[in-house]
Amino acid sequence: MTQVRRVVVDTDTGIDDAHTLLYLAGRPDAEIVAITSVFGNCVEEDSTRNIGYVRDLLGLDAPISRGAAAPLAGAPRIAGHVHGKDGLGDLGHDRPMPEVAAENAAETLVRLAAENPGELDLLALGPLTNLAAALRIDPELFTRYRSVVLMGGSGPYAPPGTLLMVDANIDNDPLAAAAVFAAPRNELVMVGVNVTGTTILDERAIGALRASGTPVARFATEILDAYLDFYQNEWGRRIIPLHDPLAAGVLLDPSFATAWQDGPVNVRGDGFLSRARLMRTHDGLPPAFPYEPAPDTRVITAVDAPRFVADFVEVLTR
Template sequence: MSTTRRVVVDTDTGIDDAHTLLYLAGRPDAEIVAITSVFGNCVEEDAVRNIGYVNRLLGLSVPVARGAAEPLSGTAHIARHVHGKDGLGDRGYDRPMPAVVGETAAELLVRLANEQPGELDLLALGPLTNLGLALRLDPALFTKYRSVVLMGGSGPYAHPGRLLMIDANVNNDPVAARAVFSAPRNELVMVGVNVTAVTILSEPAIAALRATGTPIARFATEILDSYLDFYQKEWGRRIIPLHDPLAAGILLDPGFATGAALGPVNVVGDGFLWRARLMRTVEGLPPSFPYEPAPDTRVITEVDSARFVNDFVATLTRS
């Protein structure tokens, strides 16, 4: 089997999603096979326009399919306050609608899996609506992907008294997320906010990107301002977590994950938010309430953040 990961990317193309596409395109062991759009960081129309913009910047020509503009149930929550109204920090980029295939995102995900079973990896970076729709078309879909890696979820239950960052992807479509975590699969990997929130692009790393001056590095830093504006309210510093890029990094190099647990994941609500959680306490015990059985998900619990951040910066600053 080839060591190159051939990746289908499902994305709500905001700032860290754009960074992820740049990172995948810069890694010699990755090939982007197709990209599908979904609502989330911005409305779906902006998400697909942003895919087109990044693809032109990269000189990338791959099939693009338009996906869901709203969740399977409920109302979409668009993260304009984080990613800007257009998803790329409102820099005024010319973003014409790209050419798209004549099938929906869900249909494309199903077709590619059936045409190339066991050869492709699916990387989900936004709300899981397209994946939920695809599972309605083919309930065995995930058994036909080499792996499914998603940025979302909250890991195991936290230490008592410790609160976690909101996981917008699961919260934006808990119905689809529940379908994803209950579906049969070869391998499903959850890279949640428990690990992405501590994988920080620091001031020196951002300065290194700014100093490079290549079109890729320049774009990567141009779109950061609204993201930095948001996260400085959390930490008092102009730094950001590498949410989506970390999921891509672990797909390509599982060694970036230094801790993981296997077990069932449920989507649970607290009256305000929905989260995907491994049904284990921090001590590794089952929770104190009944939960739904589900196939094992590989839930990342610890990462080598420093090594990943170094690789991310090196990849985006490579000529």
Template sequence: MSQVRRVVVDTDTGIDDAHTLLYLAGRPDAEIVALTSVYGNCVEEDSTRNIGYVTRLLGLDVPIARGAAAPLKGDPRIAGHVHGGDGLGDRGYDRPLPEVTGETGAELLVRLAAERPGELDLLALGPLTNLALALRIDPELFTRYRSVVLMGGSGPYAEPGTLLMIDANVNNDPEAARAVFSAPRNELVMVGVNVTGGTILGEHAIAALGAAGTPRSRFASEILEAYLDFYQNEWGRRIIPLHDPLAAGILLDPSFATGWVDGPVNVVTDGFLSRARLMRTVNGLPPAFPYHPAPDTRVITQVDAARFVADFVEVLTQ
């Protein structure tokens, strides 16, 4: 068995976040050591309630802290049209608020890193507001984590004429994302929509989740309906991308990433959307405009999607 990764998860607990927690809990080389909530897929209170529901399902007793309910500036964008009003597809689950530490999410991120420097990995699955607030407390925070892996960003500039899915986690709080990508770090890995959007859970895999019959697989299958309702409008098929689970997979097994570029990431806007971009074109050249220097981020550009999807299904159905 490979070395166990002890993971702190910052999550806006929607459907693929819940799948990610199931995946982490099922991997023998992962230990979830704490969870922090943030708005995004649902409001922050629902995110916390969903953390409580999933941890009870898993029999997991770890510190939970409530995090940011809104971005650093402006009002939150809530993706209820994707994840259902409650974040878990409106299945009617009993979701009482779990016991929390009394700290903010940012305070818990800082405390754990100070108590266990170099031991923990931070996995960020939602808007980066908690991480930015934590950096205000400790600007060297990311140097105290073994690694920081985030689901967000859009990779390098794409081939001309190519369109990408919305980079929702960055678009929900671009100011927080700027703080994250400019902060000192040991290792910061960006798993963006350029690779998650093509990592597809297809019809056969979805059927396998439903047929497995374990409490975890049944839950994973049940909450998919709202997600499938949304993504069928993208491809005309009831299939989904594994956004957040892929980030967890790469944290645990970097060989799922088959291509990457280390370089500066900036948050840029076209006036409508904000995206985190590696400041390189598809040909590896700098963009045709000035950009802000930043420490290198490992930007994932290619993945072994088939191998990851097979591992994800195996873990959730075992």
């Protein structure tokens, strides 16, 4: 019998976040327990509206809590050029503000963990501001979740000459990310751009979604255009990486990950942007500079991208 993972989702609800909620809701081994909003792909208010819209489309009753509208320090940077100003491609969806909990996102994350110790998984899909705020309330918070899986980070240091996609979720609040990677935990899994950038929803897969008559697949493809407009400048093709959905896939089925390393992760800036890195070079050596000790994080370094993409399409067109 398949064990059902009870998942709390923290999300800056843009296009791939919406796809992730669709994917989780379609998997028989997942139950969405609660959803918390954060800024990032869109402003926090739109993130909350988008959560409500997708939740109602799916017929879910998961409660919603509003979270951080800005990072711990500085002003928010919003990715409207990627996801559309409203986060869902600016298609004019009617997105009324849903009923939300009286407590904020950080309080919700702490309460749920205290009420269900060792039973819930926390899936973080945006900047880690809510998680850092929750750690200020309960520094042992991550020891009360069965696992914490986050979409963010850049893996170990890449081979010389290799370029990576921007590590946006970390760069949007590096102080929060540093607090997360330093916190004690049961299991913290980093699904970074080093692997999500290889998990491509290509023309054939997008065509399969478009050809499906299900409301879920129809919505999934409706909101794709803004995302495709952005990523066509990366590869010259109208294809997209499945950033956030891959993190959900690894949470539910760890066998999607085919290689990983366990070790300390630090958040480091280069004067342009910040990344979360496993403190190892591509060949497993420590970096050539001092770094902060931290508890081990499981850093995914390779995935079975074709199998995950096939599963994603099958779930959304079921």
